Amino acid sequence: MTERSASEATDVTIIGAGIVGICCALSLLERGVRVRVLDKQGPAEAASYGNAGVISPWSCVPQSMPGLWRSIPGWLLDPTGPVSVRWRYLPRLLPWAVKFLRAGRADKVVAIADAMDALNRPNLDLYGQHLAGTGQADLIQESWYLHAYRDGSAPTLSSLAQRLRTDRGAPVEIVGGDTLREIEPALSDVFGGGIVIRDQARAVQPGRLGKALAEKARRLGADIQRNGVRRLIPDGDGRWRLETDRGALDAPTVVVAAGPWSMQLLGPLGIRLPLEYERGYHLEFRDPGVTLRHSVMDADRKFVASSMADGIRSAGTAEFAGLDTPPDFRRARILKSLTKQMLPGLNVEDTHEWAGTRPSFPDSLPCISRLPGHRTLFAAFGHSHYGMGMAPKTGQIVADLVTDTTPNVDIAAYRADRFL
Numbered sequence: 001m002t003e004r005s006a007s008e009a010t011d012v013t014i015i016g017a018g019i020v021g022i023c024c025a026l027s028l029l030e031r032g033v034r035v036r037v038l039d040k041q042g043p044a045e046a047a048s049y050g051n052a053g054v055i056s057p058w059s060c061v062p063q064s065m066p067g068l069w070r071s072i073p074g075w076l077l078d079p080t081g082p083v084s085v086r087w088r089y090l091p092r093l094l095p096w097a098v099k100f101l102r103a104g105r106a107d108k109v110v111a112i113a114d115a116m117d118a119l120n121r122p123n124l125d126l127y128g129q130h131l132a133g134t135g136q137a138d139l140i141q142e143s144w145y146l147h148a149y150r151d152g153s154a155p156t157l158s159s160l161a162q163r164l165r166t167d168r169g170a171p172v173e174i175v176g177g178d179t180l181r182e183i184e185p186a187l188s189d190v191f192g193g194g195i196v197i198r199d200q201a202r203a204v205q206p207g208r209l210g211k212a213l214a215e216k217a218r219r220l221g222a223d224i225q226r227n228g229v230r231r232l233i234p235d236g237d238g239r240w241r242l243e244t245d246r247g248a249l250d251a252p253t254v255v256v257a258a259g260p261w262s263m264q265l266l267g268p269l270g271i272r273l274p275l276e277y278e279r280g281y282h283l284e285f286r287d288p289g290v291t292l293r294h295s296v297m298d299a300d301r302k303f304v305a306s307s308m309a310d311g312i313r314s315a316g317t318a319e320f321a322g323l324d325t326p327p328d329f330r331r332a333r334i335l336k337s338l339t340k341q342m343l344p345g346l347n348v349e350d351t352h353e354w355a356g357t358r359p360s361f362p363d364s365l366p367c368i369s370r371l372p373g374h375r376t377l378f379a380a381f382g383h384s385h386y387g388m389g390m391a392p393k394t395g396q397i398v399a400d401l402v403t404d405t406t407p408n409v410d411i412a413a414y415r416a417d418r419f420l
């Protein structure tokens with residue numbers, strides 16, 4: 001097949017085979033759209049591999065909340081704290097940080113919570129549909145989310161965060177330390193109480209989940225290639241010419257789902273969006289000696305531990321250092337002592353460390369949108385801390401946009417022009 005006739009067999013080219021790009025592919029295939037997916041690595045090898053695996057229909061609390069600014073100086077000054085900034089990067093970060101804090105005003109967070117809710121609420125049903133026929137439905141397991149606090153009087157249902165959840169019907173309960181340990185016997189008695197969010201799930205191998213769904217997309221006809229896109233060039237008549245590692249490709253319609261790398265492709269087209277890079281780390285304990293049935297967050301130290309196929313994975317940290325600065329794996333090693341504090345019986349001998357980057361907009365919401373000035377160019381990126389949960393609904397909305405179908409949720413909050 002010549003290059004032109006090969007591209008005639010493709011309606012939509014998706015750049016990025018993270019969990020978001022893969023879910024876009026599956027939803028487009030369901031509508032009968034012919035799909036090509038290009039990824040410079042393989043499917044689900046970046047953040048979609050290394051995350052904490054929490055998949056919560058009840059995830060509606062934005063990162064920026066009223067009063068958060070009071071905690072930030074303490075976090076930054078604590079070398080084991082959950083947030084760090086490479087100081088040389090601070091001037092680049094400041095405009096985003098101002099927008100981030102503004103997004104956390106009390107008059108903004110309710111609308112953001114609604115928009116998060118619309119993306120997350122259907123996630124378990126949609127994953128169930130996507131996993132049907134893969135024989136790997138057990139990659140997602142029903143579980144709860146425990147937020148464990150040292151101070152037993154700290155968890156309360158009257159906080160704004162919990163009200164955002166309970167107002168939307170989340171099954172949230174306050175429990176004492178003993179109940180926490182009845183639910184998760186491996187937990188330390190340093191925790192005096194906690195919050196339990198029921199009726200959610202966790203991916204026990206997030207990377208494997210992405211690959212299983214990519215394999216399904218391939219079986220349904222998607223052309224999935226390991227191929228990096230270097231440049232997107234408008235080719236007249238609304239078509240695109242893609243300069244790739246393996247030559248030029250022609251594309252009628254393009255969906256950019258390249259996670260934190262998305263702006264590298266869109267910036268040269270003059271598109272400016274306030275996407276920031278929050279590097280996270282995980283440490284996996286390969287022979288942990290203890291197990292967890294649920295996702296457990298140390299609510300004071302802000303990291304999440306979960307039993308996965310390869311051991312216990314502790315994940316967290318938001319490091320602001322830009323996209324290309326090399327990782328500082330000391331941030332991952334901090335998780336060794338913190339997880340040992342959480343789980344005293346943990347064997348910490350055999351560990352594996354990982355770093356990856358969350359693509360984050362200031363308002364905790366992704367960009368799922370036709371891009372201004374380009375009829376055939378769509379964005380599906382910026383899912384920050386919530387991409388595993390938000391990916392399936394994102395895919396559905398992208399399929400709606402591409403096929404000119406009216407989405408069944410209000411998508412104004414995800415539009416690219418909200419920043420203009």
Ligand SMILES: Cc1cc2nc3c(=O)[nH]c(=O)nc-3n(C[C@H](O)[C@H](O)[C@H](O)COP(=O)(O)OP(=O)(O)OC[C@H]3O[C@@H](n4cnc5c(N)ncnc54)[C@H](O)[C@@H]3O)c2cc1C
Pocket residue numbers: 015016017018019020021038039040041042043044045046047048049050051052053054055227228229230257258259260261262265279280281282315316317356357358359380381382383384385386387388389390
């Ligand atoms: C430590 C940590 C813990 C997290 N925990 C959770 C959690 O518990 N629950 C949750 O919902 N979310 C969590 N997240 C967030 C979640 O992992 C991300 O939001 C999600 O993985 C983003 O998916 P993505 O497909 O947009 O991006 P990615 O997974 O980053 O995929 C982007 C893909 O694009 C490809 N690509 C980039 N540029 C190009 C190019 N030019 N050409 C071709 N391919 C390209 C890359 O190779 C990559 O495969 C966590 C993140 C981190 C870092």
